[in-house]
Amino acid sequence: xxxxxxxxxxxxxxxxxxxxxxxxxxxxxxxxxxxxxxxxxxxxxxxxxxxxxxxxxxx
Amino acid sequence: xxxxxxxxxxxxxxxxxxxxxxxxxxxxxxxxxxxxxxxxxxxxxxxxxxxxxxxxxxxxxxxxxxxxxxxxxxxxxxxxxxxxxxxxxxxxxxxxxxxxxxxxxxxxxxxxxxxxxxxxxxxxxxxxxxxxxxxxxxxxxxxxxxxxxxxxxxxxxxxxxxxxxxxxxxxxxxxxxxxxxxxxx
Numbered sequence: 001x002x003x004x005x006x007x008x009x010x011x012x013x014x015x016x017x018x019x020x021x022x023x024x025x026x027x028x029x030x031x032x033x034x035x036x037x038x039x040x041x042x043x044x045x046x047x048x049x050x051x052x053x054x055x056x057x058x059x
Numbered sequence: 060x061x062x063x064x065x066x067x068x069x070x071x072x073x074x075x076x077x078x079x080x081x082x083x084x085x086x087x088x089x090x091x092x093x094x095x096x097x098x099x100x101x102x103x104x105x106x107x108x109x110x111x112x113x114x115x116x117x118x119x120x121x122x123x124x125x126x127x128x129x130x131x132x133x134x135x136x137x138x139x140x141x142x143x144x145x146x147x148x149x150x151x152x153x154x155x156x157x158x159x160x161x162x163x164x165x166x167x168x169x170x171x172x173x174x175x176x177x178x179x180x181x182x183x184x185x186x187x188x189x190x191x192x193x194x195x196x197x198x199x200x201x202x203x204x205x206x207x208x209x210x211x212x213x214x215x216x217x218x219x220x221x222x223x224x225x226x227x228x229x230x231x232x233x234x235x236x237x238x239x240x241x242x243x244x
Contacts, residue, residue, distance in 0.1 A: 001187070005068055012150045016077045023083035027125040028101045028117035029163075046232075 062172065064137050066180040068187075071143040081151045088140050091133040098140070099126050100147050102160060109218045110193075113161045113239055116151075118144050128165055141176060145240075149187055152242045159241045161193075170234045174223070177238070181225045187243055191220040192235030 001009075072086040075097065082102040087095050100118045107113040119128040134140045148160045164170020177190055184190060196217040220239060229235065 008068070009150050009153050012074070012077065013081070013154050015074075016079055016081050016154070019077055019079050021076050021078055023078050023101070024124075026083065026099060026101055026121065028103065028115070029125070029128055029165075 062175055064141050064172075064176045064179065066142050066145055066176070066183050067138065068142060068146045068149065070139050071146045072139060074143075074147075081154045084147055086143055088132075088143075089135040091135050093135075096120055096132070100144060101126055102148075102151055107161055109216060110159075110161065110239070112157060113159045116144075116148055116160045116162050128163070145184075148240055149242075152240065156242070159239050162238045162240070164234065164236060164238065167231065167234055170236065170238075171231050173238055174229060174234060177223055178225070178227075185225075185243070189241045189243055190223045191239040191241070192223050192229070193218055193220050193237040193239060194233075194235055195219075 074084045074086045077084040085097050085099045088098050089095055098118060099121050103115040117126045117128050119126045119130060152158060164173050196219060198212045198215040200212045
């Protein structure tokens with residue numbers, strides 16, 4: 001890490017340590033990538049192909 | 060949405076405020092229509108349920124007490140916005156050795172933008188981070204009594220990570236769902 005970046009990071013960490021700010025109960029969405037697997041047409045198509053393949057093998 | 064994003068930790072917005080544990084901060088960004096809007100960054104206090112030591116980083120404007128990471132904003136300077144967000148991740152990781160930070164590509168197009176940005180800025184990011192892409196694999200079970208039974212076992216999920224290296228092409232349709240940043244040793 002170069003010296004100016006190191007100083008910039010240290011300054012922010014120092015600023016945080018001196019901070020009394022407690023963020024309000026700010027919520028954030030949990031990563032929901034599992035749901036994303038099937039929430040696009042492309043992924044739905046992929047799933048359908050997997051399904052057909054599994055069905056063929058199972059026959 | 061801009062695609063030519065240049066990451067540079069010397070080109071960042073000044074944070075308005077930062078929490079003691081480095082998990083929350085906010086800064087004001089300028090939009091194309093010349094209005095200003097506060098953007099919030101929040102790093103989760105609990106690790107990802109499938110990935111020990113990976114803490115989710117969410118960013119966006121606040122709406123109804125929640126970070127809205129799905130809204131599409133037209134930033135005046137995308138490079139500065141993304142540099143600020145990644146610089147915050149860098150600061151957090153410096154202050155929390157052993158942690159990793161994960162960013163969800165909330166849509167395929169957004170994940171693609173992130174991936175292109177990592178590739179475009181590979182040399183710069185590679186000085187500071189190891190970056191991994193994550194895909195989830197869900198086991199297909201044997202069929203149930205009818206073909207309409209759900210064949211996917213969502214309780215049996217394999218999170219497979221791949222290090223993102225220069226020039227690796229990924230089909231946008233099978234783009235990574237999640238990106239993980241670790242500090243470079």
